[in-house]
Amino acid sequence: MSKNEKKDTTKKPTFEESIGFIDQEITKRRGKWNLTSLHWMDYDDVSQIIRIHIHEKWHLYDASKPLGPWVNRIISNQIKNLIRNNYGNFSRPCLKCEAARPNNGCDIYNSQCAECPLYAKWEKTKKSAYEIKIPLALEDHSHEVSPVCFEDNINLGKFAANLHEEMKTKLKPNEWLVYEGLFINNNTEEEVAKEMGFKSNEKNRTPGYKQIKNLRKKIIEKVKKCLKKDEVDYL
Incomplete structure (x- = not known):
């Protein structure tokens, strides 16, 4: 050891000695657990799972560094993992889809339904598992009469990219500009109309509203057909 190096003599506390602080930090983050629809798991259960995980990882704690950030990172990661494992893996793809709109709306199909192949695949393979996880109405108790499959993981990011590439080859230049503006850049119809140079002679009407409406209708029909x-590959 060189003269400039100092031996770290910090005494590492035991898990038992730190449990009070750990419980305090876990309690502070109760608000991060928002999956209250799980009637069989509350935050007390979550807290116990986190305590066990911290105990199992205790040998990795570096006593030369503050305990708080290390503990809080584990708490946050565990809460995220529990939410993902108990909800996110089985939730409908619409929740992460750019075409989704409030009140179960959809830019492409008007409503979130089985006309969409992603929704149809979720309905066939994961909806039953979702309804088992989340205490909602179970139509005809489908989980009791049909097998539940978990092997199909839909990559929504890849699907969206593939769809955009496919539509770029199928849409006319002006249709693509509208598609790109509305569904990729998430611009408003008014912003897209302005970029396209559309105008309107009608009072109290957004410039280019008719052109955008007609182009949007054509685009959606082509997307549905595709x-x-x-x-489009969505796996």
Whole structure:
């Protein structure tokens, strides 16, 4: 050891000595657990799972560094993992889809339904598991009469990228500009109309509203046709 190096003599506390502080930090983060629809798991259960996990990882704690950040990182990660494992893996794909709109709306299909191949696949393979996890109405108790499959993982990011690439080859130049503005850049119809140079002679009307409406209708029809033919890879 060189003269400039100092031996770290910090005494590492035991898990038992730190349990009071750990419990305090776990309690502070109760608000991060928002999956209250799980009637069989409350925050007391979550807290116990986190305590056990911290205990199992205690040998990794570096006593030369503050305990708080290390503990809080584990708490946050465990809460995220529990929410993902008990809800996110089985929730419908619409929750992460750019075309989704409030009140179960959809830019492409008007409503979130089985016309969409992603929704249809979720309904076939994961909806039963979702309804088992979340205490909602179970239509005809489908989980009791049909097998539940978990092997299909839909990569929504990849699907969206593939869809955009496919539509770029199928849409006319002006249709693509509208598609890109509305569904990729998430601009408003008014912003897209302005970029396209559309105008309107009608009073109290957004410039280009008719052109955008007609182009949007054509685009959605082409997207539906493309998805119906299963021309986009979503795995």
